[in-house]
Amino acid sequence: MKLKSMYHFISIITAAFFVPASVFAADPGGTSKQVTGAGSTFVYPVLSKWADSYKKETGTSINYQSIGSGGGIKQIQSKTVDFGATDMPLKSEDLAKDGLVQFPIINGADVAVINVAGVKPGELKLSGDLLAQIFLGKIKKWNDPALVAVNKGLTLPDQAITVVHRSDGSGTSFIFTNYLSKVSADWKTAVGEGSAVNWPVGVGGKGNEGVASYVKQINGSIGYIEYAYALQNKMTYTQLQNQAGQFVTPEEKSFRAAAVGADWAHAKDYYLILTNAPGKTSWPLAGSTFVLMQKTQSDSAQGRAALQFFRWAFKNGEAAAAELHYVPLPKAVAALVEKTWKEQIKAADGKALAIGL
Amino acid sequence: MVKHSQSVSRSAIEATDETFFNGRLQLERTAKGQLLDRLFRGLTRFFAVFVLLILVAMIAALLAGSMPSIRRFGFHFFVDASWNPVTNQFGALVPIVGTVVTSLIALLIAVPVSFGIAIFLTELSPRSLRGPLGTAIELLAAIPSIIYGMWGLFVFAPFFAAHIQPWVIEHLGSWPLVGFLFQGAPMGIGVFTAAFILAIMVIPFVTAVMRDVFEIVPPLLKESAYGLGSTTWEVASSIVLPYTRVGVMGGVILGLGRALGETMAVTFVIGNAHELSSSLFMPGNTISSSLANEFTEAVGELYTSSLVELGLVLFVITFVVLALAKVLILRMRRRAGVQA
Numbered sequence: 001m002k003l004k005s006m007y008h009f010i011s012i013i014t015a016a017f018f019v020p021a022s023v024f025a026a027d028p029g030g031t032s033k034q035v036t037g038a039g040s041t042f043v044y045p046v047l048s049k050w051a052d053s054y055k056k057e058t059g060t061s062i063n064y065q066s067i068g069s070g071g072g073i074k075q076i077q078s079k080t081v082d083f084g085a086t087d088m089p090l091k092s093e094d095l096a097k098d099g100l101v102q103f104p105i106i107n108g109a110d111v112a113v114i115n116v117a118g119v120k121p122g123e124l125k126l127s128g129d130l131l132a133q134i135f136l137g138k139i140k141k142w143n144d145p146a147l148v149a150v151n152k153g154l155t156l157p158d159q160a161i162t163v164v165h166r167s168d169g170s171g172t173s174f175i176f177t178n179y180l181s182k183v184s185a186d187w188k189t190a191v192g193e194g195s196a197v198n199w200p201v202g203v204g205g206k207g208n209e210g211v212a213s214y215v216k217q218i219n220g221s222i223g224y225i226e227y228a229y230a231l232q233n234k235m236t237y238t239q240l241q242n243q244a245g246q247f248v249t250p251e252e253k254s255f256r257a258a259a260v261g262a263d264w265a266h267a268k269d270y271y272l273i274l275t276n277a278p279g280k281t282s283w284p285l286a287g288s289t290f291v292l293m294q295k296t297q298s299d300s301a302q303g304r305a306a307l308q309f310f311r312w313a314f315k316n317g318e319a320a321a322a323e324l325h326y327v328p329l330p331k332a333v334a335a336l337v338e339k340t341w342k343e344q345i346k347a348a349d350g351k352a353l354a355i356g357l
Numbered sequence: 358m359v360k361h362s363q364s365v366s367r368s369a370i371e372a373t374d375e376t377f378f379n380g381r382l383q384l385e386r387t388a389k390g391q392l393l394d395r396l397f398r399g400l401t402r403f404f405a406v407f408v409l410l411i412l413v414a415m416i417a418a419l420l421a422g423s424m425p426s427i428r429r430f431g432f433h434f435f436v437d438a439s440w441n442p443v444t445n446q447f448g449a450l451v452p453i454v455g456t457v458v459t460s461l462i463a464l465l466i467a468v469p470v471s472f473g474i475a476i477f478l479t480e481l482s483p484r485s486l487r488g489p490l491g492t493a494i495e496l497l498a499a500i501p502s503i504i505y506g507m508w509g510l511f512v513f514a515p516f517f518a519a520h521i522q523p524w525v526i527e528h529l530g531s532w533p534l535v536g537f538l539f540q541g542a543p544m545g546i547g548v549f550t551a552a553f554i555l556a557i558m559v560i561p562f563v564t565a566v567m568r569d570v571f572e573i574v575p576p577l578l579k580e581s582a583y584g585l586g587s588t589t590w591e592v593a594s595s596i597v598l599p600y601t602r603v604g605v606m607g608g609v610i611l612g613l614g615r616a617l618g619e620t621m622a623v624t625f626v627i628g629n630a631h632e633l634s635s636s637l638f639m640p641g642n643t644i645s646s647s648l649a650n651e652f653t654e655a656v657g658e659l660y661t662s663s664l665v666e667l668g669l670v671l672f673v674i675t676f677v678v679l680a681l682a683k684v685l686i687l688r689m690r691r692r693a694g695v696q697a
Contacts, residue, residue: 040601068653068654069652069654070653070654070656071653071654073656076622088656094520144534150521160542160543162542167624167630167646167650167651168651168653168654169442169650169653169654169655169656170654171652185396191443192443193443194442194443195442195654196442196651196654196655197441197442197443198439198440198441198442198443198444198631199630199631202640203544203546203547203628203629203630203640204628204629204630204640204650205629206624206625206629206649206650210625213511214546215517216515217510217518217545217546218518218544218545218546222544236423315563
């Protein structure tokens, strides 16, 4: 309780610092609006690109601060922002407690990357269980019989495996550990899932760039990063075995397959994680970024402005998303989300807010 | 006669007038001065108290923030090596050990090197080199810590992993008693690398203080020693060092304070693993790097509260170190006084 009041105090002080800035940012005519958001760093590149185009088209500016999913959740709970963004969906009871509504806005994917001499991108095949054994520290060498058995034709060196994971709490880690928990009972009992976990072995790099640079530098290492980072840094990604037993390569096609195969319609509060998705061509390490908003909008103009932005993004944001290697929501899911807005988001007087956006 | 008296009385009046006027001016001045003085005194006192207030407020905020964790884990927090956000089990042993070990190794490297630099600058260096060298070392202190971190990660770590670590692991790793310190895979990053980067960051601070105190050693003392046939080493160790040990101690503590709290550079190269490992080449963690890594994404009361308690622990460690240093310096002064 004390802790909460302390944060309340801090957020009031922070707000005191930021309010004047936003007052001055508004133009004298008062025609331009400003929507504030905070949270996930994963979604920041595409969100800022959307915000840029949206500002040019409509004059409404979206002020998004990528402070991390945990921070985004705290900010929307204390109502200091119009929306929060998180890579780790909240459970229904947590949403109910703070009167929040949750919906996905975009999908993305993680890949496993390695640094093993002589192995090229997409050559090494890994099953979920092998990946879990490696990250548990049970498979210690690259020429372990279990690895060799799956990768006939590849010469794997007699070299120690160095595991690289994220040192900071992250949605990327959540997707990765959630996947390992789904495919390996050992992992589930020994480690579990979360944006930060107690890693049994390995070194921690800060951020995607930290993991990427560790993997590049340490011979015999394996790590996991967002797909876009693997592409930018030209890293050696691996194939993964999906739920259907097929080995798939990380590419836009397999990411889309994972998103399309997901059963969003029956997921309560959209609590659905795309990992280990069904479908023959689905990439198993996919995830989504979720937006959190207050169910009852005390300032209905602000709430409407935020929803208008997301609606615009669903309609016009696909090209920008694909360019940055995100996977846009399938049209059917976007329609589902808009229906949820109409049903669940209310103005202060109890009227539905999302009618006729 | 009359004229005369008139002139006398006028000048008298004028005189009294003048003294009267001067007196009033002085009186006014003193009153105004006193008021200003009082204001000034009050203002300076307020500034001094303000700093104390901030200190107290910080401790109070840290304490309040760490209450859930203190209540839940109690003393066990300090001896528990686990850090598991999934099961909400937190212990501070790994970061505490990491903080202390990296700082101590950093000092172990930095103090002799700084001593050497300071002696060279004050005793051996040609006059023309003193200025530029001294400035260069002071400039090292002005480099932001993240630059050191990036240098450590992108330049030092790969070099260390490729050229030094394999040799050390092969040759020293099998030694009795100390071999366990140098085992593991050559990754380039880890506790030792962090300590080494810290040492480089601390050197300019320690050197600057040492050089300044070495310069105040009376030339008479040094020249007498040289006159008696002492070598430079003998002058440094038996004249300069004993004369300046209080200042040298102060410099070392300044370095330690800097090493304990350093965040970004350490985070880059220490490997950030909540694991207690006997080898210096394995990844570890420090309090400040844990905070930097995990605070933004810490969800849940106990998790945040444990991180706040870590901050409190760092606060206490730094406080104790500075207090110990103060006591040590006071003691040295007293002993020096008795000897004299």
